[in-house]
Amino acid sequence: MKHTLITGTFTALALLSGCQSTSSQPTPPKGLTVAQDIAQRYIIVDGHIDVPYRVHNKWVDVTKATDGGDFDYPRAVSGGLNAPFMSVYVPASLDNSPESTQLAHTLIDSVEAIVARAPDKFAIAKSPADVRNQFAAGLISLPMGMENGSPIQGDMANLEIFFERGIRYITLAHSRANHISDSSYDIRRKWNGLSDFGKELVTEMNNIGMLIDISHVSDDAFYQVIELTKTPVIASHSSLRTFTPGFERNMTDAMLTKLGENGGVVMINFGSGFVTKEARMWSDNRTKQQNAIIKEFGADSDEAANFAETYSRENPYPYSTLADVLDHIDHVVGLIGIDHVGIGSDYDGVGDSLPIGLKDVSSYPSLVQGLLDRGYDEASIAKLLGENFLRVWSEVEAYAATH
Numbered sequence: 178m179k180h181t182l183i184t185g186t187f188t189a190l191a192l193l194s195g196c197q198s199t200s201s202q203p204t205p206p207k208g209l210t211v212a213q214d215i216a217q218r219y220i221i222v223d224g225h226i227d228v229p230y231r232v233h234n235k236w237v238d239v240t241k242a243t244d245g246g247d248f249d250y251p252r253a254v255s256g257g258l259n260a261p262f263m264s265v266y267v268p269a270s271l272d273n274s275p276e277s278t279q280l281a282h283t284l285i286d287s288v289e290a291i292v293a294r295a296p297d298k299f300a301i302a303k304s305p306a307d308v309r310n311q312f313a314a315g316l317i318s319l320p321m322g323m324e325n326g327s328p329i330q331g332d333m334a335n336l337e338i339f340f341e342r343g344i345r346y347i348t349l350a351h352s353r354a355n356h357i358s359d360s361s362y363d364i365r366r367k368w369n370g371l372s373d374f375g376k377e378l379v380t381e382m383n384n385i386g387m388l389i390d391i392s393h394v395s396d397d398a399f400y401q402v403i404e405l406t407k408t409p410v411i412a413s414h415s416s417l418r419t420f421t422p423g424f425e426r427n428m429t430d431a432m433l434t435k436l437g438e439n440g441g442v443v444m445i446n447f448g449s450g451f452v453t454k455e456a457r458m459w460s461d462n463r464t465k466q467q468n469a470i471i472k473e474f475g476a477d478s479d480e481a482a483n484f485a486e487t488y489s490r491e492n493p494y495p496y497s498t499l500a501d502v503l504d505h506i507d508h509v510v511g512l513i514g515i516d517h518v519g520i521g522s523d524y525d526g527v528g529d530s531l532p533i534g535l536k537d538v539s540s541y542p543s544l545v546q547g548l549l550d551r552g553y554d555e556a557s558i559a560k561l562l563g564e565n566f567l568r569v570w571s572e573v574e575a576y577a578a579t580h
Contacts, residue, residue: 212546215558216257220312221541222563224444224519225322225392225414226261227526228291229284240295247524247531250298252539253317260308260563261317261538262413263288264526265344266324269353269360273327278335281328285342288319303343304574305567322390322413325351326358331374333381345570346388346413349375349398359395361425370397371405379405386577388570391415392521396425399432408576409440409569414521416451417443417505424457430512437513440572442565444521445505449497449530451523452505456495456530463488499534503547506561515557519566520544 205214228239228248243249248261265284271277292299300311302318311318323344329335339347349358354367357375368375379402382389389406390413391399402410418427428436428443436443449456467484474480509518524531524538534543541562548558 210542210546212542212549213257215545215549215555216542216562219257219559220259220308220563220567221257222260222262222308222519222566223258223524223538224262224411224521224566225264225324225446225526226522226524226538227264227266228261229263229287230266231525232287233280233284238294240291240298247522247537249538250295250317252537256537256539256541258538258541259312259317260302260320261524262320262322262346264324265321266526267327267351269325269327269351269355271327272325272353272355275330277325278328278330281323281339282342285321285339285344288321288343292319301343303345305570308567320345322346322348322388324348324390324393324413325355326378327351327355329357329378331356333378336378336381336385336387340385340387344387346390346411347382348390348392348413349378349394349402351393358398360393361395362393363395366395366397368398370395370401376401376405380407383407383573384577384580386574388573393426396429396432399428400435403435403439406439408573409442410436411441411519411566411569412436412443412521414446414523414526415443416446417508419508420452420501420505421450421454421457424451427451433509433512433517437517440517440569442517442519442569443509444519444566445502445509446527447502447522447524447531447535448527449495449501449532450527452497452501452532453495456497459492459495463492494530496530497532499532499543499547502532502535502544503551506548507551515560516565516568518561520562 205211226248231246237243239249242251265281267277267280292301299319300316302308302320308318321343326347326349350360352360352362354360354363354365357378358371359366359368383406389402389410391402391410392412392415416427418424418429421427450460470480470484506518545558
């Protein structure tokens with residue numbers, strides 16, 4: 178476990194300061210594979226894990242082993258996870274209501290409660306320095322990001338409040354257009370990109386030191402953010418449209434190119450529907466058939482109630498694999514370079530759709546092994562695991578310090 182490997186931490190950080198390629202893999206401590214050793218010695222940042230909403234729906238103590246779900250402390254330690262961004266997710270159904278802001282505060286409270294129950298295991302992180310210091314101390318950092326900017330309510334004072342409470346990125350929209358931005362999932366194009374307030378918000382987020390997350394926004398909104406922002410942006414949990422044609426939630430190669438020029442990072446989503454067209458088509462076909470059943474028999478009918486079970490039985494889900502996720506990483510690296518890719522698993526957020534080989538937060542060593550098998554050196558793997566994101570976060574902080 179990482180708590181017993183602190184002696185390797187400072188060597189790892191020294192290597193990363195120059196991020197020099199290593200000619201051979203080190204001999205791991207007894208009992209660990211090379212992949213497990215790498216996962217333990219380097220900082221792993223995951224851009225998006227939905228623990229707060231999970232425990233809001235059905236409380237469990239994630240400071241201990243849990244039944245079900247994708248995250249808990251023992252599995253995080255086993256996987257080498259150091260800085261899972263806790264997603265403060267507010268459903269689009271609460272847009273334009275006080276409940277959206279209230280829920281965001283409640284979910285932040287839940288993250289603070291995790292730390293309060295187990296201060297020997299977890300700590301809130303509000304800066305890259307916090308992450309590094311807590312890593313050295315053997316603690317799992319819990320930085321926070323807000324998924325859906327609805328709780329801002331058009332008031333920059335709310336932005337300040339959420340920043341003070343520890344929110345360090347905002348996903349501008351979710352499944353519908355809100356008062357900030359159009360959504361990739363919404364056929365309405367309310368703003369043709371960003372609203373006037375959304376454009377002001379981008380500037381203020383730059384000035385305050387808040388990362389801008391372009392996952393979920395429409396293509397037009399993405400390009401407008403890139404034109405306006407003075408700092409690198411992130412896609413906290415997005416994959417690539419070249420593997421899922423027509424799925425606007427993922428990023429095109431042209432968008433990736435702009436992201437690279439901006440200095441940002443795309444953090445690959447593990448959900449099968451984000452990774453392969455077969456899984457995407459399965460979901461799309463299920464939705465079409467379900468809508469047809471509801472139209473014919475009614476939403477309250479037995480046919481509608483039994484549809485999901487029947488569909489899954491007759492059409493087994495085509496899970497993606499670790500290799501498919503690695504294909505996304507390879508594509509980013511080939512197009513814009515190793516400095517612009519990271520991990521945004523969406524654990525606890527994509528249900529039972531995770532790839533074979535990446536089923537929960539204990540699985541990061543499997544990802545590392547896959548990268549080793551494809552020829553990635555240790556320095557490159559360290560960048561992908563966390564250093565790329567920490568570099569962007571540091572640049573956003575540095576800009577805010579001068580504005």
